[in-house]
Amino acid sequence: MERSIKKTTTFFSFLLFVFFSSYAQNANKQESLTHVINALEEQYQVQFNYAEDTIEAILLIPPIKSLSLNEALTYLEDQTGLLFSIMSDSIVLVKPKEFxxxxxxxxxxxxxxxxxxxxxxxxxxxxxxxxxxxxxxxxxxxxxxxxxxxxxxxxxxxxxxxxxxxxxxxxxxFPNLQSLSEVVVSNYITSGISKINNGSYEIDFSDFDILPGLIDNDVLQSVQAFPGIQSINETVSNINIRGGTHDQNLILWDDIKMYQSGHFFGLISMYNPQITQTVTLRKNGSDVGYTDGVSGTISMQTNPSVNNKFNATMGVNLIDANAFVDVPINKASSIQVAARKSISNFVETPTYTAFFDRISQNTEVSNNTTTITNSDKTFDFYDTSLRWIYKISSKDELRINFINVYNELQFNENALVIEKAESKESNLTQNSIAGALHYHRIWNDKLQTTFEAYETDYKLKAVNVDILGSQRFLQENIVSETSLKLKSNYRFNDVLHLLSGYHFVETEVTNLDDVDTPLFRLLISEVVRTHGVFSQLGYRSINRSSNFNFGVRYNFIEKFSKSIWEPRLSFSQRFLDFFTVEVLGEFKHQNTSQVINFQNDFLGIEKRRWQLSNNNDIPVITSKQVSLGLNYSHRDWLFNIEGYIKHIEGITAQSQGFQNQFEFAKGTGVNHVSGIDFLFRKHFNKFNTWISYAYMHNNYRFKDLQSNYFPSNYNIKHAATLGVSYSLANLKLSAGFNWHSGKPTTLPVSGNEIVNGEVNYEAVNISNLEDYLRLDMSALYNFKLTNKTKANVGVSFWNVLNRENQINQFYKINSEELNETNQRSLGLTPNAVLRVDF
Known part of the structure; x- marks a missing residue:
């Protein structure tokens, strides 16, 4: 961890040096009009009369002191577009032109x-x-x-x-050389959601409408609106893209890879929705610039433009208070800062209570032995985000990003020890801190280059006390990653462009288990370095009906001297005006995965820990995927269907979350998934309705555990949503049903549940939990407080029917008796928001 802290400190010292050096250099060129007027009043002994809002935010280079008063005023008019009229020998009136x-x-x-x-x-x-x-x-x-x-x-x-x-x-x-992509289908589900011609989906929160159950733009909850994307246990830390595990998703925030995704240990996104403007989802067909994410990619982006006007927003809901500012520094630079903090220190709302009960369900936080009680349970979180853009020139742009996220859970264990009351604290913390530098250069009309560098660090730490055994158990999982990427985009002509580049990634993962009684300490730290070279040719026809991207990425993993070739493909063709056919394909790999050693690791709250491949019993994970889709869009009707096949090799049994006869088994295997994603949407008048359906056939094969294929733990065969939204000028309403077939489970053999002191299970995953059904509703209303201030109020209800959905089931033997444990979803959970935009 010391190495990680030193790297992070050095990195941010460099960023701060660049920031302040650039700012100081630019600030010397221009001054505010207010400052210029004050100087002119002293120089010419005149008085300027003006309204404050007329001259605010105007920056300019001051006129030279040798000019006469009339010449100086003419200069000001040319630079500002305002009228400067001499009313007498000592009064200058400043006012805007009519237009x-x-x-x-x-x-x-x-x-x-x-x-x-x-x-x-x-x-x-x-x-x-x-x-x-x-x-x-x-x-x-x-x-x-x-x-x-x-x-x-x-x-x-x-x-x-x-x-x-x-x-x-x-x-x-200038042609957008970085991406020759365009919208194939707008308003894909609702306003602000689009399907792009490279096979990806984009959510633009600046034009976003509303989704059932959501009143804040929760990034990772929103992506679950797409068919084929869901969370098997309702958390954003367990998003399953076409049946894959969460660790198989590449999650990027302004091109920084993130190893943590949620607050409340997964119930809400950790990415502040006020600073995140767009989200791009790729199920397949990634371009060659990306590595990792064998199941899919979720890429979040802040506003890419320099802002010339001060913007701010403050809000509060039943979980947190938050604020966001977008401040222009000058014409060429602006900075965005966002922050959130849970309000549980001040008030415990019904939403907080529901969330806390959900994350602590069937864990050491809620359950203990009959002689031990837990008290003083508290949970806290915060996040801060920063994005600074500096337009150095018309050809050069610099961007700096920073993000810091923190979760903390604490509780006391209380017991009578030798007839004396004792209390000791257990706690769990989860923290991510990351920063990045992004430099973009336009060399000429044909060539652009981009340099990206980031450092991302993640730490999960738990201290678990056993008050009766006088034992303290410390666990840590630390990830530190450095990335350097250089990309070039060369445009041959109006239809052809070439993306090429080099990518270096160094990932270090450290795991610690430390017990004081009896004394035991296991510390494992490993490093893997990967070099990637990639090139991709893109074609777009003059009439934009045909789009084709094909490329290859070559990866070399130093530690294993292993070479991996990865072809990527995306093709779309519009025909008969309203139809588009789409073909996508990719090979990908990743060196990191999450494992569960024991279900009670990290207090049972966030029990997954990151690990690195060792090219032996933990192989490098590789995937192959191909899909074929058809879109029809005309007169507010939309029909989309896509079939796919995905094959993943190198998964480990420990990464799949077994809670049956394979719970402690070790082995490597493959995951084969095939399925169909379907969406139908119709917009009429002020109503928008949609129906989505996903069919999936998801199987494992672990040769060392079972010779034949068997259903995956994430095999949700059928999933469907039905949604409707209604929009007026100031009012937005939405409601929707979410249904899917039950999660696979393994039951004990009826009538012969225990054999030789162990649970006697039936064949793996041949049974299913009960079907899942949830109704959500939400409403937003916006209005003006003043001419420059707007407000938004909203309410939402998650699981309106208060249905106790069964999301997990497992069995343990206690005192020679079989105990069944069922985990339930969130019940009826309200939320409300008040937001003011300045």
Missing amino acids: MVLCGYLRDKDNLQPLASATVQTLNNSTITDENGFFQIKVENITQPITIRFLGYKTIVLRYDQFSKSGCEDVFL
Whole structure:
């Protein structure tokens, strides 16, 4: 851990140096208009009269001191777009012009062709370019950003004074070389959710509508709305993409790999929804720049643009209080900061109680021996996130990210020891801290490069006391990872581009078990370094009906001298105007996985620990996947169906969470999954309805344990959702059913449950738990508090029917008797939110 702390400290020292150096360099160039006016008043002995909101947030280079007063005022008018009128010998009146008009011709930077039907908008006005690329738009305030968007090109956001004032000049857009992707289906489930032509799905929270049971934009709860994605136990720390385990998901936050995903040990996402703008989900067909995630990828991104106007929001719900600010530093730089803190220290709400009971169910926190009682149970969490963007020049951009997440659970064990009352504390902490640097350079019209570096650290620690045995058991699981990636994107012409790059990853995993009585200490620390070289050719037809990406990634694992080749493919073809066929395929690998040694590890709360492959009894996990899909979208009707086959090799029995005859077995095997994902959606008037269905056939084979294939622990054969949402100008309502067939389970043989002091189980996973059914509802209402302040209020109800869904079942022998334990889902759980946007 000392190595990890030193690496992290060095990394963040470098980031802070870059931040403050860049800021100091840029801040010397411009000053606020308020400061400039104060200097002019002293220089010319005049008084400026103005309204504060007229000049706020305006930055400019001060006029040179040799100018006359009239020349200085003319300079200010040119730079700010305001009127400076001399009313007398000593009074200068400052006021906005009635309106300003910006006009221009929008063109492709490469071929100078006009771009028709592009969107040009201010905060209050919008227009589109004509067939010649011409636009004209009214601008009320020079500080308002002007945004120009066109599909397939990089969006630009500039202020009025950053455009030419000499006339209707040409404005150039650069093709988006990083991704030649575009929307195939908009409003895939609801507003803000889109299907992209490279096979991925995108959630844009800036345009997001509402989903049943959610009133905050919980990132990892939202992705479960897609068919084929679910959590078998309702937690975001156990998301199953097409039947895979959670550790087979690559989770990225602004391109930083994260090894922790939830607060409340999985009941809510740890990623602050206020700073996360978009989420991209890939079930298959990843581009070659990604490694890890043999089952799928969930990539979260903050706003990629420099903000020119101060924004802030504060909110509170029945779980936490949160705040977010987006602060422009100057025209070229802005910083975002977000933070959340649980409110359980101040008040224990019904939502908190339901969450706490759910995570502590059937664990040492809620259960103990008859002679031991637990008291003073407390839970706390917080997270902080930062994103800074600096537009060094029109060709250079620097981004710095930081995230820190913390969970803590504490309780006291109380007992009479030799007729004396004693109390000792047990606790569990879970912490992630990470930072990244991202530098993007546009060399010319054809070539762009990106350099990415991150350090991510995760630590899970538990101290479990046995008050009767005078024993203290310490467990730790630590992951420290460093990544360096260099990517280049070369555009040959309008239809072909080439993505290439190099990727280095060093991962260290440390596991500690420490017992004081009897004295025992086991510390295992391992490091794996991987080098990756990748290249991918992309094609998009002129009419954008055909999209094709094919690439290969070569990986070399130093420790094992192991080479792995990974081809990747995505292809989509639009035909008959409203149909799109899609073919996706990929080979992937990963060096890390999560295992469960004993069900009571880490107090039984977060019992999974990360481990590294050793290329022996813990192999490198590899996967192969292919899928074929068809989309139909026309006049607010949507139909999507996709069939897939996925084969994963190198899984271990300990990583699958067996609680039957294989609970303590060790062995390696394969996981074979095939299935169909289906979605039907219809939008009419102000209503939006959708039905999704997923069929899956999910099997294991562990040769050392059982010769033939048997059902996976995550084999949910049938899963369906039915949802409806209703939207007015200020009101959003949503309700939905979630149903799936029961989780596989292994029962004792009826009438012969115990043999030789052990549970006598039937064949593995041939039985199922009862079916799962849940109804959720949510409502949001937004309104204005003032002209510049908006508010949102909302309520949600999870499991409205208060159905006790059975999510797990296992058996233990106690005093020669068989005990059955059933774990239940969350019952009726309300939540409410109040948010104010400034």
